[in-house]
Amino acid sequence: MIKMIMHGCNGAMGQVITGLAAEEKNITIVAGIDPQDRKNDSYPVFSSLEECDVPADVIVDFASAKAVDGLLDYSRDHKIPVVVCTTGLSEEQIKKIEETSNHVAVLRSANMSLGVNLLMKLVKEAAEVLAVAGFDIEILEKHHNKKLDAPSGTALALADSINEAMDQEYHYVYDRSQVRKARDRKEIGIQAVRGGTIVGEHDVIFAGKDEVVTFNHTAYSKAIFAQGAVSAAKFLAGKGPGLYTMKDVIES
Numbered sequence: 001m002i003k004m005i006m007h008g009c010n011g012a013m014g015q016v017i018t019g020l021a022a023e024e025k026n027i028t029i030v031a032g033i034d035p036q037d038r039k040n041d042s043y044p045v046f047s048s049l050e051e052c053d054v055p056a057d058v059i060v061d062f063a064s065a066k067a068v069d070g071l072l073d074y075s076r077d078h079k080i081p082v083v084v085c086t087t088g089l090s091e092e093q094i095k096k097i098e099e100t101s102n103h104v105a106v107l108r109s110a111n112m113s114l115g116v117n118l119l120m121k122l123v124k125e126a127a128e129v130l131a132v133a134g135f136d137i138e139i140l141e142k143h144h145n146k147k148l149d150a151p152s153g154t155a156l157a158l159a160d161s162i163n164e165a166m167d168q169e170y171h172y173v174y175d176r177s178q179v180r181k182a183r184d185r186k187e188i189g190i191q192a193v194r195g196g197t198i199v200g201e202h203d204v205i206f207a208g209k210d211e212v213v214t215f216n217h218t219a220y221s222k223a224i225f226a227q228g229a230v231s232a233a234k235f236l237a238g239k240g241p242g243l244y245t246m247k248d249v250i251e252s
């Protein structure tokens with residue numbers, strides 16, 4: 001049985017994963033971490049990782065960007081593989097993830113769903129044809145009114161995927177409110193909408209002369225992220241140091 005620590009266990013994603021893990025046969029949550037250590041019938045909850053002395057095989061993280069540095073230190077010091085799903089990370093934190101992966105297995109993904117991970121590949125292929133033909137690229141993302149970071153980690157990952165295929169020639173534009181000139185050919189515009197209970201929607205728009213190609217992914221429930229996270233946890237438990245991605249999980 002794989003023993004998992006749920007980092008951010010009282011949050012929206014933490015609760016969905018708690019429900020899902022209860023039905024899983026070969027993985028169980030042995031401890032939860034959340035600043036408000038609300039009682040839980042399924043496992044003990046600690047207000048910080050430092051207080052947690054429960055042995056585990058893997059940590060799954062859906063918490064806060066502010067908590068990611070401490071999470072990586074804990075994972076490295078205790079040699080427990082970690083699945084980092086929290087978004088809104090700084091460049092320094094992304095570097096720290098890479099550095100930590102020299103010592104312990106780390107998987108970071110801004111989106112755990114199968115559909116978005118396929119989309120990463122599809123937009124790359126589309127860009128190789130459409131961007132080269134002069135189509136402009138825009139990304140529009142929509143999320144619920146509780147989301148703290150903008151643009152979404154997924155929107156940035158989609159832009160990075162396209163930019164990788166384009167030899168990093170593109171730059172990202174998040175706000176045109178002060179701009180008084182036509183858009184640059186080598187920009188990817190990234191816009192965020194926040195409202196209500198929208199689970200997560202991403203449009204990648206390739207706009208050319210007299211034609212537009214739009215790739216859309218719509219999440220109808222958080223269960224798709226939870227399922228991906230549990231699959232990633234099963235994949236990562238027992239793995240040696242290294243930086244893994246959802247591609248590794250999907251292809252395993």
Ligand SMILES: NC(=O)C1=CN([C@@H]2O[C@H](COP(=O)(O)OP(=O)(O)OC[C@H]3O[C@@H](n4cnc5c(N)ncnc54)[C@H](OP(=O)(O)O)[C@@H]3O)[C@@H](O)[C@H]2O)C=CC1
Binds near residue numbers: 033085112
């Ligand atoms: N990769 C993916 O597929 C997905 C990623 N996400 C990302 O996951 C993160 C969490 O999302 P969501 O569950 O909706 O957010 P919530 O705000 O609902 O939950 C986050 C939880 O983490 C807790 N938390 C805050 N600080 C710490 C800490 N130091 N240690 C442990 N727990 C802490 C919060 O407590 P408190 O409320 O007291 O601050 C809260 O209970 C976000 O960054 C989001 O963008 C979300 C969905 C999918």
Ligand SMILES: O=C(O)C1=N[C@H](C(=O)O)C[C@H](O)C1
Binds near residue numbers: 087110111147151153
């Ligand atoms: O905060 C969310 O809810 C989500 N966050 C992730 C992101 O920032 O891309 C993934 C998903 O879209 C839901």
